[in-house]
Amino acid sequence: MGNTTGFASYFKLSNVNWPDMGSATWETIWMTVVSIIVVAILGALLGLLLFETSSSNSILVKILNWVVAAFVNVFRSIPFIILIVLLLPATQVIMGTIIGPSAALPSLIISAAPFYARLVELAFHEIDHGVIEAAEAMGATRWQIIFKVLLPESMPALVSGITVTSISLIGYTAMAGAIGAGGLGNLAYLDGFQASNNAVTLVATVIIVLIVFVFQYLGDFAVKHIDKR
Amino acid sequence: MIEFKNVSKTFNAKEGDVHAVKDVNLSIPDGKIYGIVGYSGAGKSTIIRMLNGLEFPTTGSVTINGSEISSLKGKDLRNQRLKIGMVFQHFNLLWSRTVLENIEFPLEIAKVSKNERKEKAQKLIELVGLEGRENAYPSELSGGQKQRVGIARALANDPEILLSDEATSALDPQTTDEVLDLMVDINKKLNLTVVVITHEMHVIRKICDHVAVLDAGKIVEEGPVLDVFKNPQQAITKRFVNQETSSASLDDTTVVVSELLDKYPNGLIIRLTFHGDQAKLPIVSEMLRQFPDVDLSIIEGNIHQTQEGALGSLYIQLLSDHHDSLDGAIEYFNTMRVETEVIKRG
Numbered sequence: 246m247g248n249t250t251g252f253a254s255y256f257k258l259s260n261v262n263w264p265d266m267g268s269a270t271w272e273t274i275w276m277t278v279v280s281i282i283v284v285a286i287l288g289a290l291l292g293l294l295l296f297e298t299s300s301s302n303s304i305l306v307k308i309l310n311w312v313v314a315a316f317v318n319v320f321r322s323i324p325f326i327i328l329i330v331l332l333l334p335a336t337q338v339i340m341g342t343i344i345g346p347s348a349a350l351p352s353l354i355i356s357a358a359p360f361y362a363r364l365v366e367l368a369f370h371e372i373d374h375g376v377i378e379a380a381e382a383m384g385a386t387r388w389q390i391i392f393k394v395l396l397p398e399s400m401p402a403l404v405s406g407i408t409v410t411s412i413s414l415i416g417y418t419a420m421a422g423a424i425g426a427g428g429l430g431n432l433a434y435l436d437g438f439q440a441s442n443n444a445v446t447l448v449a450t451v452i453i454v455l456i457v458f459v460f461q462y463l464g465d466f467a468v469k470h471i472d473k474r
Numbered sequence: 475m476i477e478f479k480n481v482s483k484t485f486n487a488k489e490g491d492v493h494a495v496k497d498v499n500l501s502i503p504d505g506k507i508y509g510i511v512g513y514s515g516a517g518k519s520t521i522i523r524m525l526n527g528l529e530f531p532t533t534g535s536v537t538i539n540g541s542e543i544s545s546l547k548g549k550d551l552r553n554q555r556l557k558i559g560m561v562f563q564h565f566n567l568l569w570s571r572t573v574l575e576n577i578e579f580p581l582e583i584a585k586v587s588k589n590e591r592k593e594k595a596q597k598l599i600e601l602v603g604l605e606g607r608e609n610a611y612p613s614e615l616s617g618g619q620k621q622r623v624g625i626a627r628a629l630a631n632d633p634e635i636l637l638s639d640e641a642t643s644a645l646d647p648q649t650t651d652e653v654l655d656l657m658v659d660i661n662k663k664l665n666l667t668v669v670v671i672t673h674e675m676h677v678i679r680k681i682c683d684h685v686a687v688l689d690a691g692k693i694v695e696e697g698p699v700l701d702v703f704k705n706p707q708q709a710i711t712k713r714f715v716n717q718e719t720s721s722a723s724l725d726d727t728t729v730v731v732s733e734l735l736d737k738y739p740n741g742l743i744i745r746l747t748f749h750g751d752q753a754k755l756p757i758v759s760e761m762l763r764q765f766p767d768v769d770l771s772i773i774e775g776n777i778h779q780t781q782e783g784a785l786g787s788l789y790i791q792l793l794s795d796h797h798d799s800l801d802g803a804i805e806y807f808n809t810m811r812v813e814t815e816v817i818k819r820g
Contacts, residue, residue, distance in 0.1 A: 379566035382526050383580040383631075384555035393582065397570040473611040474569045 254443040261444050265432060270452050272346045273428035276418045277456070280353040281411045287358040288410070289403070291317060292365025293391065299366070317359040325356050325417050329424060349426035353417055361410045368402035369395050401472040408464025412457050419453060429453055476502040476525065476635070476667065481534035481544075483520050483691075494520045495531070496691040502684070507661050507668040507781070509678040509699070511714055512688030518671040521688070522637050525669065526558045527551045538635065556584050559628030563640035565620040567612040573599065573623050574608040580630040598626040601663075602656060618649035625656060629664070636660070638670040642677060654681050658781070675718035679703065679780050687711045700782040704749055704813060718778065730773050734791050735818060741791045742800050743773070747813040748786040753777055758790070761806050768803055769793040789817070 291313060298310035323331070329352045336343050336351050372395065380394050396403070422430025429449040437446030483495040495517045502508045512518045523529040524536045527543055536544040538554070546554055559580075567576050577595040586594070599608055602622040612620055621641060628636055638657065642650040658681050661668050670682060678685045678699060685702050687695040687710060695702060695711045706712045731743055748757070762768060770790055777786035794800050807814045 373564075373566065375562060375564055375566040376568060378528060379560070379562060380579075380583070382528060382555060382558070382560045383583050384552040385583045386552065389583055393579065394568065398568060400570065471570075474613050 255447045257442075257444045258448070260442050261448050262436070265436070266429075266445070266448060266452070269427065269429045269432040269449070270456075273415070273418050273422075273430070273453070274456065276346045276349050276353065276421070276426070276428055277411060277415050277460075280350055280357065280414055280418075281407065283350075283354050284357045284361050284410060284414070285407050287354065288361030289365050291358060291362035292369065293395070295362060295366040296369040296395075297387075297391075299370075317362050320355055320359045321363070323356070325352070326420055326424075328352050328356050329421055344425045344427075346427045349418060349421035349428075353414060353421065356417060357410050357414050360413070361406060364406035364410070365399075365403060368399040368406060371402060372398045401468045401474075404464060404467050404471065408461060408468075411460050411464075415453060415457055415460070475504055475539060476500070476669070477535075477537045478521070478524075479535050479537075481521075481524065481531045481536060483517070483524070483529065484532045494691055498534075498691075498693055500686060500693065500696070502667060502669060504667050505661075505665050506683040507658070507670060507681050509682035509685040510669070510671045510688055511673065511675060511678050511685060512671075513673055516688040517691040518673075518688055519639060522639055522669060522671045525635065525637055526555050526560060556580075556631045557633050558635045558637060559631070559633035560637040560639065561621065561624045561628050561641040563643050565612070565617075565624045565644075567620060567623055567627075569612050572609050572611055573604060573615070576612070576623055577626045577630055580627055584631050594630060595626075598629055601629070601660070602626045616649070617645050618652055621645065621649075621653050622656065625653070625660070629660065634666060636666055636668045638668065638672075640672055641670070643672065643674070650677070651680070657681055675714045678714075679718050679778055679785075681781060683781055687714065698782065699780055700749060700785065703780065703785055704747055731789070731791075731818060734771065734773065738791065738793050740795075741793045742819050743789065743791045743817040744804065745815045745817055746788045746790065746807060747815075748777075748784070748788070750783040752810065752812055753784040753786040755810075757807070757810050757812055758788070760810075761803050764806060765794070765799045765803050767794050767796060768799050 294313050295310065295317070298306045298313065301307060301310070320328075329349075332352045332355065333343050336348050339351055340348050342348050376398060377390060377394055380390050385393070418426070418428050419430030419433070422428040422432070423434040425431065429452055433446045433449040436442050437449060478498050478500040481495060481498045482493070485492040485494055498521065510518050510521060520529050524531055524544065525538070527546060531544050534544075535542050538558075541554065543551075543554055568579065571579065574592075574595050577598050578591045581591040581594060596608070599605060602625055604619060604622050604626070607615065607619065612623065615623065624641070636657075641657075642653050645653060654677060657668060657670075660666070670677060672678065682699050684697065685699050686693050687702070687708065689708075689710045694708045695706070702711060703715055706715045734741060734743065746758075758770070762770060770792055773789035773791060775786065775788035777784055779785075792800055792803055804814050804816070
């Protein structure tokens, strides 16, 4: 068993079970990637809904905007660790289990999608209104404006938004891991903290930091490539 | 033919109602360049935006070739908009698209096939003189080049009408003239109606056939450009015309006039307005030959080119010991159909 005292305990790499570490890494990446894909789609839809309903005179549209905004604000305010617990029964119904990486998905998505929705709405509002008006003056339909103006013109902001969101998602997966969702957080908590094996904690941390760096780099690279302003 | 009938527009603002446009009646003939000039806040933008349904009149009607645009909605309005091109002060190009793709944009909206789009956009690039810049992004272009893209884009769906919303106001004088020349060129080549709004009389003088002067939402003066320049009726029109026809500022001229009056209290200061071919005739020297006792000093003068010919104005002081000669000189100018305005009689 590991030694809990002294700096040297961090570097007892012989205590690390590398195959476990590898599969935990894959679980973390899997949870992050799957939830990012869903969050990107769901968040974009919610953000679009918020944007499109934000400046209407119709009372029904105003109510819709209010409801969506309230939903977004409420779920954005709930601390993630509480949200997981709150969603346990729902997770059981949706995923059929409350243990393992796939059980973490509902709470990851529900916490990150409203956050991303706000970023999407903000990105759409940043588009020069004159450009949207020019498209209207050309006879564009609402859908043409969405697909040919809103999305391409806000793409750098949408991508940097998803980068920020995915980095906080990586943090959330670790938290979810602590209560049984698998991944590096789970490993660091069970094998690192509870078994007093500091080397495992350190290695898991380094891997998570590396994953964050890779996501950040990919995001920045993509933004640089698509931003022609 | 574009017609505004009793058009008014009221915006409901928090501070109370704003009457942006008041009882405007206008008819704009086909194939002409029609200018609407006014200071900012006069209601120019509101008027031009009613032509493509970006604004709707509160009362009155706006019709284009008989179809009432102010009553169109949904698909009908969008179809009508396809036939109206618009150029904007701040270009409003999509930065995420290249020059070629920006020009293809309205064609995509009109669901034109890909091959046809490419071909059409390429032709328009040649028309506006942007060959070789097809694959550049707007951020790589100068202001004048961006506006050329704006114009090409506005022409993509073969519109019947081109609207220009302060298209040159963000450009430097040299580029402004290039863009204006392009607009005249296009008006002649494609025979389309152009409606221009601007606060610069220079734009009106250089390209327009007709002009309407807008003040506080009302049209205060309207007519062929040369007539309005020659003979402005309203104070605001005079101010606009002076902005353009006197190269020195009016203040400078006033200073010179009062100095001359101090020196030669008997002098007569007049303004002559020449237009068309008269501007090229030696009328002043002929007058001096006819009235040899008249002396002359020039205070200020200039000449401008309009769509209907040259327009010149000249401030001069006439000196003579005989009042008859001075009156005769004015008489002579009048018979030569040069307009005279006595500024000061010493």
